[in-house]
Amino acid sequence: MTDEPLLSIQDVQTYFHTDDGLVRAVDGVSFDVDRGETVCVVGESGSGKSVTCETVTQLIPMPPGEIAGGEVYFDGVDMTALPDDELRELRGGRIGHVFQNPQGALNPVYTVGYQIREAIDAHHDVSKAEARQRAVDLLEAVGIPEAATRVDDYPHEFSGGMKQRVVIAMALVCEPDLLIADEPTTALDVTIEAQILDLFRDLQDEYDMGIVFVTHDLGVVAEIADTVVVMYAGKVMESGSVEDIFENPAHPYTKALLECLPGQSNLEPIPGSLPSTTDPPDGCRFHDRCEYATEECRVGEQPPLYEIGDEHQVSCIHWRDDIDELPDPAEVHDATVSLEGEL
Numbered sequence: 048m049t050d051e052p053l054l055s056i057q058d059v060q061t062y063f064h065t066d067d068g069l070v071r072a073v074d075g076v077s078f079d080v081d082r083g084e085t086v087c088v089v090g091e092s093g094s095g096k097s098v099t100c101e102t103v104t105q106l107i108p109m110p111p112g113e114i115a116g117g118e119v120y121f122d123g124v125d126m127t128a129l130p131d132d133e134l135r136e137l138r139g140g141r142i143g144h145v146f147q148n149p150q151g152a153l154n155p156v157y158t159v160g161y162q163i164r165e166a167i168d169a170h171h172d173v174s175k176a177e178a179r180q181r182a183v184d185l186l187e188a189v190g191i192p193e194a195a196t197r198v199d200d201y202p203h204e205f206s207g208g209m210k211q212r213v214v215i216a217m218a219l220v221c222e223p224d225l226l227i228a229d230e231p232t233t234a235l236d237v238t239i240e241a242q243i244l245d246l247f248r249d250l251q252d253e254y255d256m257g258i259v260f261v262t263h264d265l266g267v268v269a270e271i272a273d274t275v276v277v278m279y280a281g282k283v284m285e286s287g288s289v290e291d292i293f294e295n296p297a298h299p300y301t302k303a304l305l306e307c308l309p310g311q312s313n314l315e316p317i318p319g320s321l322p323s324t325t326d327p328p329d330g331c332r333f334h335d336r337c338e339y340a341t342e343e344c345r346v347g348e349q350p351p352l353y354e355i356g357d358e359h360q361v362s363c364i365h366w367r368d369d370i371d372e373l374p375d376p377a378e379v380h381d382a383t384v385s386l387e388g389e390l
């Protein structure tokens with residue numbers, strides 16, 4: 048055991064070259080995951096959560112993708128510098144990755160049992176009977192009824208939700224040290240979702256698995272996260288313990304997200320939409336939609352992540368201010384107009 052994090056993502060920049068220009072999908076993202084820790088990554092659609100996950104496991108399609116900068120250390124080893132064969136060894140072995148769109152994860156011509164056994168065989172020296180038993184046990188653990196017979200079925204014989212559970216089983220089969228789970232339970236009903244979250248927790252207790260969990264569901268976050276990373280337009284807006292994020296959110300974007308939580312007063316989505324990914328605005332990327340934005344928020348770079356508490360960081364220049372005391376946005380606007388008049 049060492050003190051270094053299991054996963055350390057450092058200033059990662061992942062871009063896509065498209066006909067519309069350079070998409071800065073992930074633009075300087077950093078966070079760590081410890082052994083036994085669950086880090087939930089949240090943020091609106093298109094904020095770069097999946098691209099962050101795919102950068103970790105080096106599964107960005109290149110071209111059009113490009114990892115333009117940064118490092119990803121898994122257990123001290125820089126993933127961005129690993130040869131393909133070592134990456135393949137890690138993926139499906141010490142790192143499990145459940146993709147957001149797992150269509151391609153199962154091969155239609157082999158039974159699911161065969162595919163799970165293959166995954167075990169590739170990384171562990173176990174007998175065929177043992178591997179089969181492990182496949183059955185895991186299928187049972189993810190809630191597949193009659194797993195002992197279903198193990199011999201082909202992917203098309205499973206419904207969409209069942210297939211998703213098979214994919215989760217496959218990611219867990221080698222008892223990974225790190226599980227990257229990109230909206231793994233979004234398509235599942237709540238009972239099965241609860242069962243799978245329990246399974247993750249059990250495995251975490253059993254062998255200290257670190258988890259990166261991407262979700263839109265803040266209820267799930269509240270349930271499973273130790274740490275929350277809030278992403279917006281390719282940047283980290285805030286990160287902190289789940290308690291800090293829910294009880295003491297510091298970024299207006301985090302506050303806006305929390306207000307969309309079922310049970311909160313405001314069930315509307317946040318007004319406005321994500322800025323252009325090819326031509327992001329100056330200043331804070333959220334400023335267009337932020338009711339507290341002042342002129343300083345509209346210029347320069349995205350603010351750095353200020354340390355505002357124990358492992359609580361926020362990318363907002365107003366973090367020191369009591370937000371209720373910030374100037375009324377309308378007054379700020381008037382002041383700017385009159386200033387411009389003087390120049």
Ligand SMILES: Nc1ncnc2c1ncn2[C@@H]1O[C@H](COP(=O)(O)OP(=O)(O)OP(=O)(O)O)[C@@H](O)[C@H]1O
Pocket residue numbers: 063065070072090091092093094095096097098099108111112147324
């Ligand atoms: N292969 C690709 N080519 C071009 N652009 C891409 C590619 N993959 C992702 N992007 C762009 O990168 C940005 C971030 O996408 P990403 O899938 O990471 O968002 P997300 O936060 O996971 O959203 P969601 O919640 O919808 O899953 C988006 O603007 C997306 O269009």
Ligand code: NI
Pocket residue numbers: 096097098147229
């Ligand atoms: Ni995604």
